[in-house]
Amino acid sequence: MDVIVCVKHVPDAETRLRASSSGKWIDTDGVKFTVNNTYDEAAAEEALRLKEKCGARSVRVITVGPARAEEALRYVLSMGADEATHIEVPADALLDPLTVARLLAGVIKTLPHDIVMVGKQAADDEAGVVGSALGALLGLPSYAFVTQLDPDAASKTLKMHRYVEGGEEHFHGPFPAVVSLLKGAADPRTPTLPNILKARKKPLTKVPLADAEAKARALSPTAAAGSVRSFLLPPPKTGAKMIEFQTPEEAAEKLVRLLREEAKVL
Amino acid sequence: MTLDLLVLTDQRGGSLKVSSLEAISEARRLVAKEGGGKVVVGLLGHDLSAAVEGVRAFGPDLVLVADDAKLRAFSAQAYSAVAARMLERLSEPKAVLAPATALGRELLPRLAVEVGGTIAPDVTEIAPREGGGLVAMRPIFGGRATLAVDLPTLPCLSLRPNAFSSEPKSNPATVVEPFALPALPPTAEAVVVEKTVVSRGDTPELTEAPIIVSGGRGLKGPENFVLIEKLAKVLGAGIGASRAVVDAGWRPASEQVGQTGKTVSPNLYVACGISGAIQHLVGMSSSRCIVAINKDSAAPIFKVATYGVVGDALTILPALTTTLAKSKGLPVP
Ligand SMILES: Cc1cc2nc3c(=O)[nH]c(=O)nc-3n(C[C@H](O)[C@H](O)[C@H](O)COP(=O)(O)OP(=O)(O)OC[C@H]3O[C@@H](n4cnc5c(N)ncnc54)[C@H](O)[C@@H]3O)c2cc1C
Ligand SMILES: Nc1ncnc2c1ncn2[C@@H]1O[C@H](COP(=O)(O)O)[C@@H](O)[C@H]1O
Numbered sequence: 022m023d024v025i026v027c028v029k030h031v032p033d034a035e036t037r038l039r040a041s042s043s044g045k046w047i048d049t050d051g052v053k054f055t056v057n058n059t060y061d062e063a064a065a066e067e068a069l070r071l072k073e074k075c076g077a078r079s080v081r082v083i084t085v086g087p088a089r090a091e092e093a094l095r096y097v098l099s100m101g102a103d104e105a106t107h108i109e110v111p112a113d114a115l116l117d118p119l120t121v122a123r124l125l126a127g128v129i130k131t132l133p134h135d136i137v138m139v140g141k142q143a144a145d146d147e148a149g150v151v152g153s154a155l156g157a158l159l160g161l162p163s164y165a166f167v168t169q170l171d172p173d174a175a176s177k178t179l180k181m182h183r184y185v186e187g188g189e190e191h192f193h194g195p196f197p198a199v200v201s202l203l204k205g206a207a208d209p210r211t212p213t214l215p216n217i218l219k220a221r222k223k224p225l226t227k228v229p230l231a232d233a234e235a236k237a238r239a240l241s242p243t244a245a246a247g248s249v250r251s252f253l254l255p256p257p258k259t260g261a262k263m264i265e266f267q268t269p270e271e272a273a274e275k276l277v278r279l280l281r282e283e284a285k286v287l
Numbered sequence: 288m289t290l291d292l293l294v295l296t297d298q299r300g301g302s303l304k305v306s307s308l309e310a311i312s313e314a315r316r317l318v319a320k321e322g323g324g325k326v327v328v329g330l331l332g333h334d335l336s337a338a339v340e341g342v343r344a345f346g347p348d349l350v351l352v353a354d355d356a357k358l359r360a361f362s363a364q365a366y367s368a369v370a371a372r373m374l375e376r377l378s379e380p381k382a383v384l385a386p387a388t389a390l391g392r393e394l395l396p397r398l399a400v401e402v403g404g405t406i407a408p409d410v411t412e413i414a415p416r417e418g419g420g421l422v423a424m425r426p427i428f429g430g431r432a433t434l435a436v437d438l439p440t441l442p443c444l445s446l447r448p449n450a451f452s453s454e455p456k457s458n459p460a461t462v463v464e465p466f467a468l469p470a471l472p473p474t475a476e477a478v479v480v481e482k483t484v485v486s487r488g489d490t491p492e493l494t495e496a497p498i499i500v501s502g503g504r505g506l507k508g509p510e511n512f513v514l515i516e517k518l519a520k521v522l523g524a525g526i527g528a529s530r531a532v533v534d535a536g537w538r539p540a541s542e543q544v545g546q547t548g549k550t551v552s553p554n555l556y557v558a559c560g561i562s563g564a565i566q567h568l569v570g571m572s573s574s575r576c577i578v579a580i581n582k583d584s585a586a587p588i589f590k591v592a593t594y595g596v597v598g599d600a601l602t603i604l605p606a607l608t609t610t611l612a613k614s615k616g617l618p619v620p
Contacts, residue, residue: 186304
């Protein structure tokens with residue numbers, strides 16, 4: 022079995038957001054990027070567990086990103102992935118998630134893949150689009166909001182749990198497939214020093230953008246995609262209106278009045 | 288210009304999600320803004336008669352009902368195949384709306400690829416676009432910023448629950464038609480739901496709840512969450528929690544709000560004894576109104592709050608519950 026995991030190199034969660042000069046994305050100057058975003062790290066961990074559980078042949082990590090995104094690939098290699106693929110795009114490229122999915126699908130189509138793992142959503146654009154779109158482009162079933170998965174290699178079936186509003190569904194479906202993970206079964210492992218050193222020597226293939234684009238066109242002739250018109254930051258919060266009170270009852274009465282008459286949320 | 292809209296609803300498990308009705312209402316508003324067009328509702332699933340009545344009350348022009356045992360279990364592949372055929376019933380230009388529930392968010396990207404459309408997930412505002420298509424606003428970075436996205440061709444949008452109002456409308460002209468199932472991909476037919484585990488029956492689902500009362504470590508112990516539960520009851524609210532109290536085993540993981548929990552944007556979020564760590568804020572800061580109750584006036588939660596109460600949650604909460612219950616004429620729990 023071959024497992025592929027897709028990860029995105031994203032700004033650290035604590036990043037202070039400033040608009041770029043184009044007004045279409047954040048200013049990335051001085052921003053720390055990482056793959057330690059909950060969903061992708063969980064997807065990587067689950068991909069490695071799949072390998073351990075059912076002796077997958079290889080786990081390949083793949084990303085679409087600028088040169089700096091190689092760091093994300095090395096990180097997942099140091100977690101234990103075997104090989105990596107880097108679809109390199111210009112540093113200032115603003116890619117619609119459908120475009121990302123097409124580039125990934127074009128390349129993945131040429132690689133052995135039984136299960137393609139992605140995170141529920143990327144920590145920056147939070148689209149949650151790439152997984153289902155990949156499924157459609159590869160002509161494979163896709164399963165999203167998955168919280169648990171167990172493959173049965175003999176019947177080529179995945180037994181899964183998935184989040185639904187108000188609970189969870191236990192279900193199964195065939196693979197090859199794309200799985201978008203909401204939450205992994207275990208905390209993502211932390212790379213050890215020896216593994217970090219080993220990861221430096223693991224194979225990492227660069228795919229030039231033009232190549233990936235040609236492969237994407239072969240799969241999907243239309244290239245419809247949205248484009249960012251503007252990136253907007255909320256006006257700075259002025260801070261809370263603080264309620265002055267002597268007794269809890271007075272606090273409660275003042276608060277209820279404000280919620281009803283000023284905020285109109287009751 | 289006119290615009291025809293297909294609204295895909297979510298009635299997984301047999302109950303029509305309120306956010307489906309918000310999507311139908313927004314479709315009607317968009318059609319009005321565009322100066323005409325049809326609102327077509329697609330109902331996919333099995334045993335849909337209650338859902339048909341539910342959507343009819345919101346005044347669509349046409350309801351296409353794909354009611355089949357093969358659609359009982361949700362499969363993005365199967366639903367997308369049916370929705371793509373439904374789209375053929377609309378005139379150009381057209382767009383697709385769905386609620387941004389788990390179902391809607393999984394279905395639309397697939398459909399967008401299969402019909403050559405564009406996509407904006409989890410949107411909070413929609414406007415017509417000069418030159419055709421739509422412009423959608425959607426929160427990113429956990430609600431810390433917003434992206435305006437241009438969707439020139441066949442926009443497919445999932446709508447964040449609570450972001451759009453639902454307005455019932457009687458429409459005697461609504462037509463309801465059964466929709467014949469097209470051939471489904473074999474892999475789609477092989478998806479089987481074995482069982483559904485309901486996490487909690489009596490409070491609203493967090494991601495859809497219009498009001499959420501949430502508690503953190505400042506509540507001092509699991510036994511004090513009864514104060515949160517009582518206030519939630521009077522408000523008809525969902526219950527949320529910080530990761531600290533979920534990790535401590537005081538509350539179930541399904542209640543966790545934040546980076547590793549749920550992203551919510553209710554009209555009112557009441558944070559009690561929650562410090563306001565960034566990982567919590569990214570899950571709730573796009574709420575319309577935020578009340579913070581914390582005994583430390585320097586707690587970061589006050590930076591994002593609309594109203595702040597510096598005090599002991601253990602005494603403020605019961606007072607709030609009593610005041611609200613009395614004002615609503617409810618028994619004090
Ligand atoms: C990778 C990662 C992911 C994370 N994901 C999440 C997540 O999804 N959700 C999340 O919530 N956290 C998450 N966290 C944890 C987060 O950083 C905080 O540790 C957590 O939110 C703190 O919870 P708390 O506010 O309940 O507790 P504390 O930070 O301990 O705050 C308790 C607050 O209660 C106040 N208080 C004490 N007594 C009273 C009283 N009697 N009345 C009123 N106020 C009182 C205190 O002043 C304090 O502000 C994550 C952390 C990491 C590293
Ligand atoms: N640029 C990218 N390169 C590789 N994988 C990606 C990329 N963007 C998104 N993904 C994967 O798709 C998931 C969903 O991303 P998104 O649809 O952008 O929210 C992420 O959690 C990743 O697993």
